[in-house]
Amino acid sequence: MREEKLALEHVTKQFGQKTNLVTALEDVSLAFKAGEVSLIIGPSGSGKSTLLTILGGLQTPTDGSVRLNGHDISDLSTKEAEKTRLEQIGFVLQAYNLVPYLTVADQFKLVDQVKPNNNLSQDGFDKIIETLGIQKLLNKYPGELSGGQQQRVAIARALYTDPAIILADEPTAALDTARVKEVGQLFANIAHDEEKAVVIVTHDDRLREFSDNVYKIVDGKLSNTD
Amino acid sequence: MFLAIREIKKEKLRYGLILTVVVLISYLIFILSALALGLATANTAAVDSWQSKSFVMTKDANGNAGQSLLTTKQVDQLSDDKTATLGITPVNMKIGGKRESAQFVGMNNDEYIAKNLQLTKGHLPKAANEVVLADSVDKDIYGMGDKISIGLSDTKYKIVGYAKNATYNTAPVIYGALAQWRVIKGVSDQFQGSVVTSKTSQSVDDKALKTYSYQAFINKLPGYTPQKATFGLMIGFLIVISLIVITIFLYILTVQKLPNLAVLRAQGIPNRFLAQNTLFETFFIMATGIVVGAVLSALTEFGIPDSVPMAFDWGLMGLIAAGLMVTGLLGAIIPIRVISKIDPVSVIGG
Numbered sequence A: 001m002r003e004e005k006l007a008l009e010h011v012t013k014q015f016g017q018k019t020n021l022v023t024a025l026e027d028v029s030l031a032f033k034a035g036e037v038s039l040i041i042g043p044s045g046s047g048k049s050t051l052l053t054i055l056g057g058l059q060t061p062t063d064g065s066v067r068l069n070g071h072d073i074s075d076l077s078t079k080e081a082e083k084t085r086l087e088q089i090g091f092v093l094q095a096y097n098l099v100p101y102l103t104v105a106d107q108f109k110l111v112d113q114v115k116p117n118n119n120l121s122q123d124g125f126d127k128i129i130e131t132l133g134i135q136k137l138l139n140k141y142p143g144e145l146s147g148g149q150q151q152r153v154a155i156a157r158a159l160y161t162d163p164a165i166i167l168a169d170e171p172t173a174a175l176d177t178a179r180v181k182e183v184g185q186l187f188a189n190i191a192h193d194e195e196k197a198v199v200i201v202t203h204d205d206r207l208r209e210f211s212d213n214v215y216k217i218v219d220g221k222l223s224n225t226d
Numbered sequence B: 001m002f003l004a005i006r007e008i009k010k011e012k013l014r015y016g017l018i019l020t021v022v023v024l025i026s027y028l029i030f031i032l033s034a035l036a037l038g039l040a041t042a043n044t045a046a047v048d049s050w051q052s053k054s055f056v057m058t059k060d061a062n063g064n065a066g067q068s069l070l071t072t073k074q075v076d077q078l079s080d081d082k083t084a085t086l087g088i089t090p091v092n093m094k095i096g097g098k099r100e101s102a103q104f105v106g107m108n109n110d111e112y113i114a115k116n117l118q119l120t121k122g123h124l125p126k127a128a129n130e131v132v133l134a135d136s137v138d139k140d141i142y143g144m145g146d147k148i149s150i151g152l153s154d155t156k157y158k159i160v161g162y163a164k165n166a167t168y169n170t171a172p173v174i175y176g177a178l179a180q181w182r183v184i185k186g187v188s189d190q191f192q193g194s195v196v197t198s199k200t201s202q203s204v205d206d207k208a209l210k211t212y213s214y215q216a217f218i219n220k221l222p223g224y225t226p227q228k229a230t231f232g233l234m235i236g237f238l239i240v241i242s243l244i245v246i247t248i249f250l251y252i253l254t255v256q257k258l259p260n261l262a263v264l265r266a267q268g269i270p271n272r273f274l275a276q277n278t279l280f281e282t283f284f285i286m287a288t289g290i291v292v293g294a295v296l297s298a299l300t301e302f303g304i305p306d307s308v309p310m311a312f313d314w315g316l317m318g319l320i321a322a323g324l325m326v327t328g329l330l331g332a333i334i335p336i337r338v339i340s341k342i343d344p345v346s347v348i349g350g
């Protein structure tokens, strides 16, 4: 049995009130395990980003609960949620992952500034930048990198804190098919080799082949996997 | 600090611009305050050198020594061993074809003002036709031993010395014998002088007279108070403008970085870290700008002609620098609030 890392139980998220009420998520229950890539696929506006931000403790559900390592995190204070994100979760977002005025190497040093301990060892870091093929990019600024290179650096940045969980929102939106396969394979390797729970929300079908679990979301509701 | 240093290094143009603005503003403020201080000193230097606590004049003169006429009786009543009688009047001094505004100050050699007068050269006026001029006059024109005409007097006065800090209401002072004041001003011999100064506070019973403290006397110097107010207002406005400019700059810089800052917040980088960073950035810009502005001001002082009164006072400059620094850090408040209110969710989605 694989260890459950993160789970949603009957999560509902609503925005606005009365006539403006939007139900972005409706009674969603999901569990994510270490060592697996879970893909949540759905069209635009289906609630994917809302789901991801709730998983990452950036928003709290209107109803239901979020479990991290068996503990309910639905009601953490802002500070506690911040600490949890810094230590347990690696985010890979569609854009703005990298600080434009820091070199690739400095993106990691920034992490050391706020979280000096329990980051990747030099060996671990070397291995990851080699796997991601970004060793030669360390002295470059994000503006000097291609979209694919930026996304690979972003993934390395997310892994640098050695988080148990990787949350990715549309990580392939800016990439061509060859790059999608590369990135997909990378996520699969991270999950399988490093025992991370990888959750990807996307509308990109091309990532299916690298996933262990695929869920479909439409209008805030999970539909049966196919 | 980590982010600030790297950001400034990477975005040289952007920070160069804001730095330029801060340099120009602090330069302007320093120069204005030096001019204000220079002008103030040119107004008060002589009065300061007299080291007097009180000044008695006729009430009608409204604090303007040049308008005050004290009778012999009044002077006798006011005088004791701690007082000095001065006859002050604005005059023209003439030598060759040249004519220049000055202030004649007649004094008694046996009273404390004459005794305390600091000469850079020569001696106090001994004879009625001897005068001591402000050290600041052009010595090529007003040379030692030269003879000048003063005011309405027919006498030619001989320059026998120069006095330090001898400007009064921005004009050079001519120190001479008190008896000459009446002749130069052209008033009848019932009048003895215009001001009785004292080393101590002095009160008067005579309803026609009024006592002015040192500060009140200075403030009544013609034009002095409005000049001070004008400069004060300009400097105040400049500080307010610098506050607005810095706030706008920092705000724009912050807003431009907002998506990145939001991602950093999503990644769990603490708000405090980002706020400290903005504060440090502001501190760096202000400190650099102020130092460069101060250096430019010092260079300007060397280059500016002596006819423009400019005075640098390190204490005052330090105070202004501190004021600018506080202003700059205040300018960081709004951007820091913007940062603290960032919702990381706002950048995730699309």
Ligand SMILES: Nc1ncnc2c1ncn2[C@@H]1O[C@H](COP(=O)(O)OP(=O)(O)O)[C@@H](O)[C@H]1O
Pocket (backbone or CB within 6 Å): A015, A016, A022, A023, A024, A042, A043, A044, A045, A046, A047, A048, A049, A050, A051, B349, B350
């Ligand atoms: N902060 C919010 N306020 C109001 N409505 C929101 C907010 N966030 C998301 N929504 C709505 O919730 C729905 C799901 O949005 P989102 O999770 O961003 O979908 P996806 O990422 O699948 O495109 C949309 O209808 C969106 O308009």
Ligand SMILES: [Mg+2]
Pocket (backbone or CB within 6 Å): A048, A049, A050, B348, B349, B350
């Ligand atoms: Mg989305």
